[in-house]
Amino acid sequence: MRVKFAKKGDALIAKIEGELDHHVAESIKSVIDEEYEKKLCKNLIFDFKNVNFMDSSGIGVIIGRxxxxKENNGKVAxxxxxxxxxxxxxxxxxxRIIKCYNDIEEALKEI
Structure with missing residues (x-):
């Protein structure tokens, strides 16, 4: 599991690779939170292009972020x-709370 980051406008893009499961959930949370704070972003986009598996721990990562x-009046996509x-x-x-988009550009226009 790896996470690469990019910043576009006020959005942090987290490009996750591999499996998003209970084995890596805690480290993924920490890495994303740290990068979000460091880059001073408002919004967060999860790019799952290279994610091949996700369990309930992955859902927990998304909900936690x-x-x-939301506390910072931002949006997640x-x-x-x-x-x-x-x-x-x-x-x-x-x-019900987070929208899915076909690609990063579409998400950036909407959030």
């Missing part, structure tokens, strides 16, 4: 989720 970002990940996101109820 959502709460933190998810982009490039494959069909399997999108189904997990849908079943978990995340779509």
């Amino acid at each position: 959502y709460k933190k970002i 998810i982009v490039n989720a494959n069909k399997q990940l999108h189904k997990i996101i849908e079943v978990s109820g995340l779509l």
